[in-house]
Amino acid sequence: MKGVAFLALAATLLVHETARAEPQWNASALTGVCGRGTGGSYFDDTCWYNGVRADVLFGRDRYSDLSAGPFLGVTTAGFDDLRIGGGATLLLPVTQYFPLGLSGGAHARNADGSWTPGVSGWLFFGSRSYNFHSRYVMAGGLLFGVEHDLRDPDQNAVVIAAQIDGLVLALPFVLGYEWLAGRNEDDD
Numbered sequence: 001m002k003g004v005a006f007l008a009l010a011a012t013l014l015v016h017e018t019a020r021a022e023p024q025w026n027a028s029a030l031t032g033v034c035g036r037g038t039g040g041s042y043f044d045d046t047c048w049y050n051g052v053r054a055d056v057l058f059g060r061d062r063y064s065d066l067s068a069g070p071f072l073g074v075t076t077a078g079f080d081d082l083r084i085g086g087g088a089t090l091l092l093p094v095t096q097y098f099p100l101g102l103s104g105g106a107h108a109r110n111a112d113g114s115w116t117p118g119v120s121g122w123l124f125f126g127s128r129s130y131n132f133h134s135r136y137v138m139a140g141g142l143l144f145g146v147e148h149d150l151r152d153p154d155q156n157a158v159v160i161a162a163q164i165d166g167l168v169l170a171l172p173f174v175l176g177y178e179w180l181a182g183r184n185e186d187d188d
Contacts, residue, residue: 001063004072005013008181020138023058025055026165026166027054027156027166028163030163031049031162031164032159033159034046034047034049034077034160036077037155037158043158047159049075049076049161050124051073052073052074054073055069055072055141056188063130066092067091068089068091071088072086072106073130077157080150080162082109083108083109084108084110085106085118086105087106088104088105089101089102089124091128098125101122103120103124104119104121118155119149119150120122120142120146121145122144123143124163125141127140128141136167138167141160141162142162143158146158
């Protein structure tokens with residue numbers, strides 16, 4: 001009997017699946033305020049800042065893991081320019097459910113038909129789930145950013161925005177479709 005128990009224990013400990021962290025991605029909408037500055041100032045005028053942002057994080061196997069990966073964003077400040085940017089994000093698990101995300105990268109700003117290169121730095125604080133069943137994770141919180149143009153060093157922007165998960169925005173439409181589809185089936 002002891003031999004069978006020992007073999008069962010040995011088989012349990014020796015036969016295991018290799019742990020691997022699958023990449024997890026998120027897509028979100030951004031909306032907030034932006035202070036734009038010229039002449040070395042960071043805040044001459046205030047405007048509305050909107051856009052979308054997506055990222056993929058690697059190396060996360062649970063809520064408390066450190067992870068990193070690329071991000072992309074398409075935004076506008078005051079609806080009079082287009083900003084396309086990307087870079088790298090590092091997710092630091094400050095608490096289990098509220099990590100801190102640090103991002104840095106480059107962007108190109110198109111205003112008046114010409115593209116201007118720049119650099120940006122971002123800080124995210126909010127909720128970012130870990131999905132054990134899918135590669136999509138939900139994220140929502142506050143995003144703080146600074147953008148600095150390289151060709152025109154007098155152009156700067158400071159951003160405070162809400163990051164709203166894309167699924168949260170799509171869910172009312174999905175529920176409405178399901179409700180209408182269910183009503184049509186009942187009518188048949």
